[in-house]
Amino acid sequence: MSYNKExxxxxxxxxxxxxxxxxxxKNATHSSHGFNPLCGDDYTVYLTVDxxxxxxxxxxxxxxxxxxxxxxxxxxxxLKGKKIDEARVIFDQFHxxxxxxxxxxxxxNRLGKLKLFVGIREYPSRIKCASLGWHTAIAALDxxxxxxxx
Amino acid sequence: MxxxxxxxxxxxxxxVEAIRKDFPILSQTVHGKPLIYxxxxxxxxxxxxxxxxxxxxxxxxxxxxxxGAYKISEHSTQLYEESRQKMAGFLGAPTKDEIVxxxxxxxxxxxxxxSYGRKFIGAGDEIIISNIEHHANTVPWQVLCEEKGAVLKVxxxxxxxxxxxxxxxxxxxxxxxxxxxxxVSNALGTVNPIKEIIRKAHDAGAKVMIDGAQSAPHxxxxxxxxxxxxxxxxxxxxxxxxxxxxxxxxxEVLETMPPYVTGGDMILQVTLEKSTYQKPPSRFEAGxxxxxxxxxxxxxxxxxNAIGIExxxxxxxxxxxxGTRLLSDIEGLRIIGQAREKAALISFYLEDAHPHDVVxxxxxxxxxVRGGHHCAQPTMKRFGVPATTRxxxxxxxxxxxxxxxxxxxxxxxxxxx
Ligand SMILES: Cc1ncc(COP(=O)(O)O)c(C=O)c1O
Numbered sequence: 001m002s003y004n005k006e007x008x009x010x011x012x013x014x015x016x017x018x019x020x021x022x023x024x025x026k027n028a029t030h031s032s033h034g035f036n037p038l039c040g041d042d043y044t045v046y047l048t049v050d051x052x053x054x055x056x057x058x059x060x061x062x063x064x065x066x067x068x069x070x071x072x073x074x075x076x077x078x079l080k081g082k083k084i085d086e087a088r089v090i091f092d093q094f095h096x097x098x099x100x101x102x103x104x105x106x107x108x109n110r111l112g113k114l115k116l117f118v119g120i121r122e123y124p125s126r127i128k129c130a131s132l133g134w135h136t137a138i139a140a141l142d143x144x145x146x147x148x149x150x
Numbered sequence: 151m152x153x154x155x156x157x158x159x160x161x162x163x164x165x166v167e168a169i170r171k172d173f174p175i176l177s178q179t180v181h182g183k184p185l186i187y188x189x190x191x192x193x194x195x196x197x198x199x200x201x202x203x204x205x206x207x208x209x210x211x212x213x214x215x216x217x218g219a220y221k222i223s224e225h226s227t228q229l230y231e232e233s234r235q236k237m238a239g240f241l242g243a244p245t246k247d248e249i250v251x252x253x254x255x256x257x258x259x260x261x262x263x264x265s266y267g268r269k270f271i272g273a274g275d276e277i278i279i280s281n282i283e284h285h286a287n288t289v290p291w292q293v294l295c296e297e298k299g300a301v302l303k304v305x306x307x308x309x310x311x312x313x314x315x316x317x318x319x320x321x322x323x324x325x326x327x328x329x330x331x332x333x334v335s336n337a338l339g340t341v342n343p344i345k346e347i348i349r350k351a352h353d354a355g356a357k358v359m360i361d362g363a364q365s366a367p368h369x370x371x372x373x374x375x376x377x378x379x380x381x382x383x384x385x386x387x388x389x390x391x392x393x394x395x396x397x398x399x400x401x402e403v404l405e406t407m408p409p410y411v412t413g414g415d416m417i418l419q420v421t422l423e424k425s426t427y428q429k430p431p432s433r434f435e436a437g438x439x440x441x442x443x444x445x446x447x448x449x450x451x452x453x454x455n456a457i458g459i460e461x462x463x464x465x466x467x468x469x470x471x472x473g474t475r476l477l478s479d480i481e482g483l484r485i486i487g488q489a490r491e492k493a494a495l496i497s498f499y500l501e502d503a504h505p506h507d508v509v510x511x512x513x514x515x516x517x518x519v520r521g522g523h524h525c526a527q528p529t530m531k532r533f534g535v536p537a538t539t540r541x542x543x544x545x546x547x548x549x550x551x552x553x554x555x556x557x558x559x560x561x562x563x564x565x566x567x
Pocket of ligand 1: 191192253254255256257284286287332334335336361363364384395525
C-alpha cells in the first residue's frame with residue numbers, strides 16, 4: 001500500500017497546536033463526554049443539528065495527546081454540513097481504516113483529509129486515541145452522555 | 151547536554167557490559183534500533199540463567215507439587231520449597247513458611263484485604279494508605295471499607311513527592327487497624343520512610359502491610375528489622391517470570407487468618423459437611439501453583455544475590471543521578487517527584503508533548519518507556535498532570551542509554567514545538 005506511514009505529519013501536528021472548532025457550543029443540540037481511562041484523554045464534543053438532520057456546527061473542548069486532539073479537530077471540520085447518516089458512514093469508514101480493514105487508496109470512501117490517519121494502523125495502541133473524538137460524537141448523536149473507550 | 155564519555159559512573163566493581171550479556175533481549179532491535187529498555191518499573195527482563203533454569207525444569211524435571219509420591223513430583227516439590235526458602239532469605243524472613251506464594255502483588259494485597267481485613271476490620275475502624283499508591287494498594291481497601299463500613303484515610307504527599315509525616319502522625323489513632331503503603335512509589339520513585347511508618351503504626355496498635363513490588367529488586371530488604379506484618383513482592387519486577395509473587399507475613403499473624411481462596415492443597419481434611427485448614431503457607435495456596443515460575447523466581451534470587459543487591463542499588467543510584475542531571479537540563483521538561491530518597495525512576499512531563507506521543511516518538515528510537523497514569527490516578531491528580539512519561543532503570547542499563555533517552559526527548563520537543 002502506498003500511504004504515508006509517518007504518524008506525526010505536519011498537518012496532524014498543526015491541528016494539535018491549533019485545533020479547529022476548539023470551543024464549547026452553548027446551545028448545541030447534542031453533546032457528549034468521552035474519556036480514555038488508560039491515558040486520561042478527555043473531550044466533550046458539541047453538535048448543532050437542524051431539523052433536516054444536517055450538522056450545522058461542531059465543536060470540542062478537552063485535553064489529550066496530539067493524535068486524539070488533531071483527530072477531533074479534523075473530525076469537527078469534516079462533520080460540518082454533513083447529514084447525520086453521512087456522519088455515521090464516514091465514522092464507520094474511518095474506524096475501518098485505522099483498524100486496517102479499509103484501504104483508503106483502493107476501497108471507495110468519503111474520508112477526504114481523514115486519510116491522513118491511515119498510519120495509525122501501524123500503532124495498535126493509538127487507535128483509541130484517533131477514534132475517541134469520533135466515538136464521542138457518535139455517542140452525542142445517539143444521546144449517550146458519557147462514554148469511555150474501555 | 152552532558153556527554154557520556156566525560157561522565158564516569160563510579161562503580162568500578164560493576165561490570166555492566168558483562169551483565170548485559172546475561173540478558174538475551176537486550177541484543178534485540180526495535181524499528182531497526184538497539185532496544186533500550188527503560189520500563190523496568192512495569193516489568194523486568196530475564197537473565198539467561200532464569201530462562202535456562204525454567205527450560206531445564208520444564209524439559210527434564212517437571213512434576214506436580216505437594217501431591218505425588220513419585221520421584222519427579224517429590225523432586226519438583228523440593229525445588230518449589232527451595233525457592234520459598236530463597237525468597238525468605240531474600241527478604242530476611244525468619245522462616246520459609248512465612249512466605250506465601252500468590253500470582254503477584256495484586257493478589258497478595260487482596261489476600262491481606264480479604265483474609266485479614268474481613269476478619270479483623272469492622273465498622274468505624276480505619277485503614278491508612280497514602281496519596282502515592284498503585285491502584286492495587288487502593289482499590290482492595292476501598293472495597294473492604296465499603297463492605298465493612300470502615301474508613302479509608304490517606305497520607306498526603308508534598309510537592310516533592312515525600313509523604314507528609316506530620317499528617318500521618320495526626321491520622322493514627324486507636325481506631326487505626328491497618329496501615330498499607332508502598333516501600334517505593336511506582337509513579338514517582340519516592341522511597342518511603344517505612345521503618346518509621348511501621349513503628350508508629352505499631353505504637354498505635356495497628357498492623358502494617360508494605361507493598362514491596364518496586365523495592366524488593368532494588369534494595370536490601372529485612373522484614374525482621376522493619377518489623378512489618380506483611381511485605382508483598384512481584385516476581386516479574388525482579389527478573390523472574392510473571393504469574394508468581396507473594397508476600398511475607400509474620401507467622402503469628404498468618405495463623406490467625408482464614409483462607410482466602412479455597413479448594414485443594416489448602417485443607418487438612420474434608421468431609422461433605424466441613425473442612426479443616428492447613429497451616430500457613432499452604433492454607434493460602436489453594437490449587438496447583440505456577441510451578442516452573444516459582445523455580446524461575448528461585449533462580450532469579452540466586453542471580454541477584456550473586457551480583458549483590460547492595461551493589462545493584464548503588465549502581466542504579468548512580469544511573470538515577472546521571473539521568474536526573476541530563477533530564478533537568480532539558481528546557482520544558484518537568485520532573486514529577488523529587489523526593490529526598492528515590493529509586494532509579496524518573497517521571498517527567500513535557501510542556502508541549504503529551505506522554506502518549508512521547509512514548510511513540512521514543513519507541514521509534516528503540517526506547518521503551520511508559521506513558522500514562524501508572525495505575526496511580528490519585529497521584530497524577532495530586533501533581534496536576536493527566537499522565538507522565540516514566541523512565542525506570544535497572545542495573546543492566548547504561549549511561550549511554552540515558553544519553554540516547556535525552557536525545558530522543560529533545561527530538562520529541564522539536565517535533566511538537
Ligand atoms: C507499587 C506497585 N504495587 C503493585 C503493583 C501491582 O503488581 P502486579 O501487577 O505484579 O500484581 C505494581 C505493579 O505495577 C506496583 O508498581
